């Protein structure tokens with residue numbers, strides 16, 4: 001039986017497992033779906049084509065996708081397939097001012113655009129001063145740099161990909177996202193119901209390490225009520241050494257144990273098995289490198305080609321990850337911890353009769 005939006009609603013959206021990636025909306029050729037309060041909603045007539053269900057990262061196992069991406073069936077059990085690992089820091093003052101860690105993502109993208117390796121990038125900025133994530137199609141290095149920095153709430157990046165293809169007619173796009181978002185990109189490329197109309201224009205997939213993200217409204221209220229900072233006054237959010245850190249535009253810094261935000265965490269994150277973005281061409285995160293640098297894992301052939309071009313950027317300082325502390329061991333440990341905790345919770349959900357998709361049940365038993 002083919003499944004349609006009704007099944008997506010029942011299996012993913014209603015139980016709170018939607019990651020807000022936008023893949024279902026972007027793949028609906030009948031414009032029947034829209035994003036309402038960060039969740040997809042039926043706003044037109046569903047023509048039962050079933051694409052939305054099968055592009056969703058929450059409706060199937062990713063084991064087959066791993067094979068397609070890496071061409072290798074036995075990845076590292078903790079962090080997936082990778083070839084080389086680096087620790088990277090930009091020396092470009094404009095990027096340093098805006099970036100989250102070492103500015104690896106922004107530096108790579110700006111250089112790849114200058115060298116015509118890509119013809120555009122789907123990145124995430126925000127609406128006005130609100131910190132509400134908004135996917136953007138960046139066509140110049142300045143537009144890419146404007147979107148540097150982490151927004152800890154979900155961004156519907158697949159809507160950005162739709163704009164890059166349908167509005168800007170781009171053919172060699174780089175796309176940046178968290179593991180759940182990148183899973184949707186890979187489903188469009190290699191899934192059982194691949195959506196070539198968008199996927200064929202993706203040239204490079206850059207994934208971010210991700211432990212969790214927060215519901216936008218809950219985060220906004222937390223920052224205002226507990227930390228006494230209106231979200232419009234925030235200049236940067238960060239999570240370092242177990243603390244959630246908020247920098248204000250006035251120069252103050254407030255930090256709390258990240259556990260204090262447990263009620264703000266997206267439900268889907270507590271059962272998410274991917275920390276290191278195992279399906280990306282290149283994964284980037286803070287963990288593994290010293291403060292102010294980014295860890296870069298090069299995973300695929302196209303990832304290696306892109307990094308070979310990007311590291312020629314004279315403003316990019318590149319070291320082997322082996323030469324810095326804490327190194328790859330910490331990435332593996334955190335990733336293992338995330339997988340184990342998600343599996344435990346899935347088991348508990350199953351025991352208490354909470355409806356969870358079949359493939360997730362199987363994962364919790366493996």
Ligand SMILES: Cc1cc2nc3c(=O)[nH]c(=O)nc-3n(C[C@H](O)[C@H](O)[C@H](O)COP(=O)(O)OP(=O)(O)OC[C@H]3O[C@@H](n4cnc5c(N)ncnc54)[C@H](O)[C@@H]3O)c2cc1C
Pocket residue numbers: 098099100101102103104105106107122123124125133147148149150151152153154155157176177178208209210211212213239284285286287294295
């Ligand atoms: C929700 C979330 C949770 C994360 N958790 C961890 C973690 O636990 N451990 C860890 O080591 N790293 C984590 N990261 C990654 C980390 O915060 C940095 O993004 C990463 O180290 C790259 O830093 P950079 O300086 O190289 O990137 P920059 O040069 O600053 O570029 C960051 C890029 O990320 C994109 N981006 C920002 N927010 C989002 C978003 N919500 N969705 C999609 N794209 C986005 C921007 O458009 C930009 O292109 C997380 C990122 C996100 C978005």
Ligand code: SF4
Pocket residue numbers: 003004005024027028029030031032033045046047048049050051052053
């Ligand atoms: S028309 Fe197809 S893609 Fe659109 S909502 Fe219906 S099943 Fe989903």
Ligand code: SF4
Pocket residue numbers: 008012013017018019020021022023024025040055056057058184
């Ligand atoms: S996870 Fe993505 S594809 Fe699935 S329902 Fe949510 S927005 Fe749609």
Ligand code: SF4
Pocket residue numbers: 019178179180181210211212213266268269270272273274
């Ligand atoms: S923890 Fe998983 S589900 Fe949550 S934002 Fe990160 S990748 Fe997506």
